[in-house]
Every structure is written in structure tokens, then in C-alpha cells.
Amino acid sequence: MIHTGPGNRPLFIMASHYIGRFAPSPTGPLHFGSIITAVASYADARAHHGEWLLRIEDVDEPRTVPGSADDILRTLEALGFEWSGEVMYQTRRKEAYAAALQQLEKNHLTYRCTCTRSELQALSDNSIYPGLCAHKHRPKNGDHAVRLRVADKPVSLVDAVMGPYQRHLKNEVGDFVIRRRDGLFAYQLAVVVDDAYQGITHIVRGADLLDSTPRQIYLQQCLNYTTPDYLHLPLAINSEGEKLSKQTCAPHIKTESTVLFDALNFLGQQAPAELEHESCEIIWQWAITNWQHTAIPKNNQLPPSGYIV
Ligand code: GLU
Numbered sequence: 001m002i003h004t005g006p007g008n009r010p011l012f013i014m015a016s017h018y019i020g021r022f023a024p025s026p027t028g029p030l031h032f033g034s035i036i037t038a039v040a041s042y043a044d045a046r047a048h049h050g051e052w053l054l055r056i057e058d059v060d061e062p063r064t065v066p067g068s069a070d071d072i073l074r075t076l077e078a079l080g081f082e083w084s085g086e087v088m089y090q091t092r093r094k095e096a097y098a099a100a101l102q103q104l105e106k107n108h109l110t111y112r113c114t115c116t117r118s119e120l121q122a123l124s125d126n127s128i129y130p131g132l133c134a135h136k137h138r139p140k141n142g143d144h145a146v147r148l149r150v151a152d153k154p155v156s157l158v159d160a161v162m163g164p165y166q167r168h169l170k171n172e173v174g175d176f177v178i179r180r181r182d183g184l185f186a187y188q189l190a191v192v193v194d195d196a197y198q199g200i201t202h203i204v205r206g207a208d209l210l211d212s213t214p215r216q217i218y219l220q221q222c223l224n225y226t227t228p229d230y231l232h233l234p235l236a237i238n239s240e241g242e243k244l245s246k247q248t249c250a251p252h253i254k255t256e257s258t259v260l261f262d263a264l265n266f267l268g269q270q271a272p273a274e275l276e277h278e279s280c281e282i283i284w285q286w287a288i289t290n291w292q293h294t295a296i297p298k299n300n301q302l303p304p305s306g307y308i309v
């Protein structure tokens with residue numbers, strides 16, 4: 001029997017068509033930078049008649065700010081976002097990450113690393129891990145990180161906004177951590193396992209993560225997952241050229257419709273001026289009907305006034 005979804009379309013066709021997501025870390029309230037990502041991923045999914053899922057990326061537990069996940073959900077609701085299904089929380093997904101880790105271990109793609117932060121900082125280029133523990137036997141006593149052995153060849157992608165991009169993982173990144181020394185799974189592993197589990201076909205997110213994408217594609221290959229399409233967005237930066245974040249004290253946001261309107265214009269969508277004071281519903285109607293990802297600029301920009309103190 002073929003199960004059917006809305007409009008009697010077979011579910012397997014719906015499932016393979018377009019599934020997007022927004023995956024904020026609950027480290028503070030949404031700021032203009034994260035709203036841009038939410039708006040772009042939602043508009044792109046809806047313009048493709050796709051699904052849009054929500055995942056709270058609380059894998060880095062020490063960085064979680066209590067209450068901020070709920071705060072993020074309330075903000076999204078107020079802005080008129082509608083997600084499919086239940087919100088996923090990474091802290092409830094540890095068994096899945098452990099299973100993926102085990103699979104990588106079984107295929108001899110991992111090793112234990114006991115290097116300390118100060119040992120790594122003493123290296124001439126501490127941005128590339130030189131494989132110090134790659135061929136050493138480190139005890140399995142829990143006091144170690146787990147690294148993934150990377151391949152000695154470039155990993156490339158064609159990003160929908162940023163164009164062709166590649167990284168030679170061995171020369172430019174090194175074997176990277178997938179389980180931290182404190183026992184927590186690394187973002188790189190968690191995001192790849194979750195995107196595959198949720199059947200994500202299109203990833204729309206900030207350009208600060210472009211550099212992580214070849215690592216994630218490599219992990220997908222190691223785990224026999226399919227690779228989604230990627231679209232990386234320009235960042236909202238302050239006048240010092242720094243990315244807006246909770247750390248740079250981005251201020252709390254303004255009225256809902258103005259925020260949506262500003263986000264669309266930041267994304268190059270040229271929303272007509274009279275839309276600014278309409279309801280979120282009307283703005284979304286316009287945004288979804290008129291969405292053009294080809295209009296998104298590549299360069300980072302300052303947000304409109306009122307978003308930075
Ligand atoms: N949780 C990440 C962040 O808030 C986003 C991860 C992703 O979109 O892949 O920056």
C-alpha cells in the first residue's frame with residue numbers, strides 16, 4: 001500500500017522532494033543574523049513546496065543558555081514560521097551519535113587522541129591537526145577525544161550562492177574531532193547524523209559554516225549518507241566586520257513585520273516598501289511567491305540600522 005500525504009501525493013515523493021531545516025544553537029535569543037538564516041531556509045523550502053523542520057542544536061551542553069530554546073521557538077512563532085513535525089533536540093539523540101561513531105570505528109576511520117589544548121597551541125600552525133596520535137595506541141580510559149581520519153584528496157561542492165568551494169582536508173584541516181575529550185559529541189558529527197536521519201535534502205545556513213561543509217560531506221561519505229544541496233548566506237556583520245552574535249551583544253529585535261521585511265531585503269529580495277507594515281502572513285505570502293535565491297548577495301553586510309547598539 002502506498003501511503004498518501006496532503007493532496008493524495010504518495011509520501012515517498014514528498015519525502016524525496018525538498019526537506020529543509022533551521023538548526024539554531026540555544027545559546028541566547030535569536031539575533032538578526034540567525035533570523036536571516038531562518039527566513040532564507042523557510043522561504044526556500046516553501047517556494048519549493050517543501051517541508052521545513054526545526055532542530056535545536058544543544059549538543060554543546062556547556063554553551064546552552066537555559067530558557068533560550070523556548071525563547072527561540074516563541075520568536076519563530078511570533079514571526080509566523082510554521083514547522084513540520086516535532087522539534088528535534090540533539091541532547092536526546094546521543095544513541096544515534098554513538099551508533100554512527102561505532103560504525104566509523106569499525107571501519108578503522110577513527111583514533112583516540114590525548115593531545116591537550118596547550119600541546120596543540122604550541123604547534124607552529126595549530127589550525128591543522130598534524131596527526132600526532134594517528135599511529136599511537138592511546139588507552140581507552142575515556143580521557144581522550146576521538147578523531148576522524150581524513151582522506152588525502154580534496155572534497156568539493158558547488159554552493160547555490162557561494163559557487164564552487166573545496167578543501168583538501170588532510171592539508172588544510174587535518175583529522176578532526178568527532179567526540180570531544182569531555183565525552184560530548186562534536187557538532188560536525190551530530191549535524192551530519194541528524195541531517196541524514198531527518199532526510200534533509202537542502203541546507204540553507206550562514207556562510208560561517210561553509211568552511212565546515214567539506215568536513216560534513218566527507219563524514220556523509222564515510223557513513224554512506226547522501227549529500228544534500230547547500231546554500232550559504234552572507235553574514236550580518238558589525239562595523240568592525242565581525243559576525244553578529246550573542247557574543248557581540250546584538251540587541252533584541254524590533255517588531256515582527258519589520259524584522260521579516262528587513263531580513264528579506266538583506267537577502268536581496270527587494271520587498272515593496274508598502275509591505276513593511278503588513279502582517280507577517282501577508283509578508284510571507286509575498287516572500288514565498290517571489291523568492292529568488294539567485295538575488296541573494298555573496299558579500300557580508302551591515303544590517304539595517306537599529307540592530308546593533
Ligand atoms: N547550530 C548551528 C548554529 O546555530 C547551525 C548548524 C547548521 O545549520 O548546520 O550556528
Ligand code: ZN
Nearest residue numbers: 113114115133
Ligand atoms: Zn592527539
